[in-house]
Each structure stands twice: as C-alpha cells, then as structure tokens.
Amino acid sequence: MRKRLILIPAAAVLFILFFTVFGERGLLSIHHLREETEELQRRAQELKSENDQLKREIEALKSDRRYLESIARRDFGLVRPNEVVYQFANPAGAEVKKLQPALTRAAATSSAKRSP
DSSP: OHHHHHHHHHHHHHHHHHHHHHSTTSHHHHHHHHHHHHHHHHHHHHHHHHHHHHHHHHHHHHHOHHHHHHHHHHHHOOOOTTOOOOOOOOTTOOOOOOOOHHHHHHHHHHHHHHOO
C-alpha cells in the first residue's frame, strides 16, 4: 500500500515534468521559438542594411552624374565622343567581349555631330 502512495505522486510529478519539457508550451518549444526569433531579428537587420544601401544608390542615381556615367560605361559599354576604346584579348584565350550596339551608335552620333 505504501508503494502505491509513493507511485501516485511520482507519476503525477513525472506527468507534469514531461509536459513542462516536451509540451506545446514546454521548454523545448520555448528554445525553438527563441532561436527562430533571433534568426528573424538577424534577417530583419540584414534587410534594413540592404534597404539603406539601396536608398543611398537611389539618391546617387538621382543626383550624382559621375555615378551615372560609371554605370553607363560599365554596364552598357558607352563612351564619350572622341574617346578611343582599346580591347585586349584575355590571356586565357577567352573571347573578347563584344561592345554593345549603343557604343557604335554613340560613336556614329559623335562623328555626325563633328562633320560640318
């Protein structure tokens, strides 16, 4: 009889302990939620910094002519009138990148403007 009196409270304590650790709102669940919260905060910080960088780039695109010119030269292969573009083959034997048609249009436009 004494064994039963000890087993019943022990079973109740084990039952409560089980749900405290493994339950829907138990310690493991809280741990996973904390990890998820930290991950979301880290991702939010990354997105904020990326957003700030994009805002700076937008402002530069609106106001900085040198930045616009560097993008036009780098991405579209544009040149100023009377500039000469030299292209060299890669040492690895890769093909030379062909210039955009905009480059030839820019050169044709500049030569047409120079001719009286």
